[in-house]
Amino acid sequence: MGHIVLNQITKRFGDVEVIPPLDLTIEDGEFTVFVGPSGCGKSTLLRLIAGLEDVSSGQIQIDGQDATEVPPAKRGLAMVFQSYALYPHMSVRKNIAFPLRMAKLEKAEQDKRVEQAAAVLNLTDYLDRRPGQLSGGQRQRVAIGRAIVREPAAFLFDEPLSNLDAALRVGMRLEISELHERLKTTMIYVTHDQVEAMTMADKIVVLKAGNIEQVGSPLDLYKAPRNLFVAGFIGSPKMNFITGAEAKKHDAQTIGIRPEHIAVSKEGGLWEGVIGVSEHLGSDTFFHVHQTGLADTITVRAGGEVNFHHGDRIFLTPRDDVLHRFDMQGLRIA
Numbered sequence: 001m002g003h004i005v006l007n008q009i010t011k012r013f014g015d016v017e018v019i020p021p022l023d024l025t026i027e028d029g030e031f032t033v034f035v036g037p038s039g040c041g042k043s044t045l046l047r048l049i050a051g052l053e054d055v056s057s058g059q060i061q062i063d064g065q066d067a068t069e070v071p072p073a074k075r076g077l078a079m080v081f082q083s084y085a086l087y088p089h090m091s092v093r094k095n096i097a098f099p100l101r102m103a104k105l106e107k108a109e110q111d112k113r114v115e116q117a118a119a120v121l122n123l124t125d126y127l128d129r130r131p132g133q134l135s136g137g138q139r140q141r142v143a144i145g146r147a148i149v150r151e152p153a154a155f156l157f158d159e160p161l162s163n164l165d166a167a168l169r170v171g172m173r174l175e176i177s178e179l180h181e182r183l184k185t186t187m188i189y190v191t192h193d194q195v196e197a198m199t200m201a202d203k204i205v206v207l208k209a210g211n212i213e214q215v216g217s218p219l220d221l222y223k224a225p226r227n228l229f230v231a232g233f234i235g236s237p238k239m240n241f242i243t244g245a246e247a248k249k250h251d252a253q254t255i256g257i258r259p260e261h262i263a264v265s266k267e268g269g270l271w272e273g274v275i276g277v278s279e280h281l282g283s284d285t286f287f288h289v290h291q292t293g294l295a296d297t298i299t300v301r302a303g304g305e306v307n308f309h310h311g312d313r314i315f316l317t318p319r320d321d322v323l324h325r326f327d328m329q330g331l332r333i334a
Helices: 042-050 092-102 107-120 136-148 166-183 194-200 218-223 228-233
Strands: 004-013 016-026 031-035 057-062 077-080 154-158 186-191 203-208 211-216 240-243 254-257 262-265 271-280 284-291 295-303 313-318 324-326
Touching: 004 042, 016 042, 016 057, 016 211, 031 042, 031 194, 042 077, 042 154, 042 186, 077 136, 092 107, 092 136, 107 136, 107 166, 136 166, 166 186, 166 194, 186 194, 194 218, 203 218, 203 228, 211 218, 211 228, 228 240, 228 254, 228 324, 240 295, 262 295, 271 295, 284 313
Parallel strands: 031 186, 031 203, 077 154, 154 186
Antiparallel strands: 004 016, 004 057, 203 211, 240 254, 254 324, 262 313, 271 284, 271 313, 284 295
16 A cells, blocks of 8 residues: 555646646655755645645656545545644544544544554544644654554654754654654655755655655765766755865866765865864764865864864865766766
């Protein structure tokens, strides 16, 4: 259950084509993340799968069946939105059970599913509280519980953590990943945060202006980005890009090097620069090095104990074995 195939799917709003013809297969039990900048079409694509938007052309298959014209409620999918959309006057128990009541399931079956979902989400002690008595993270778990009780073929998450603070986002990220490990159900997750994508996904789909730029595992995209867009979007801090004579030495229009693949020293190295802003994070330090003639700024990741300061002149040596090369079209050179 949960095998989803998109075949030449398009979406137009009037004369504007926001999703050009697109093919994608999501395997049963896979955690797939749609990632990209705002306006790239990731939420629209999710809503097409859910049936909340009509497809302009193409076909959606769910478990081998054509679901293109099937109403949302009959697709066997459960969606978790950015807003919790909980009923404030209902208890947690009644909020979770709501879709089961609408489906007119027997009371005993409702109670069983609610208790099971609450146990999975550590909500058992909160079943008789109302949403106003819960934290943001607990409310999001209630929203997820409401989806779990439906026993869907796949879960669709539309930026579910964006309303939470940084600490809660990290915690909920781990909880959703753990939930996937327990349920083994297909999950499609939309985010603009590439860190969420890298840490949660089995497969990442990078989108730009409605087009799929690359599909692959997090490490595939990190180690072998298909083009400059993917290379610059995946990885934090982002990859350094260098053009001009230094790139020509490597038979490329642009070369890319990640911050952690540059060695720093006080003397002797391939490039020379001056430290600007330093970001000390404890285990790591990020130096933003001004290097006239190479790039405006080169970001370097070093150990937390490195003893360099603002204004110091340092030398940089990139690792040749992990250098990325791109041609004039911005495509990766193998």
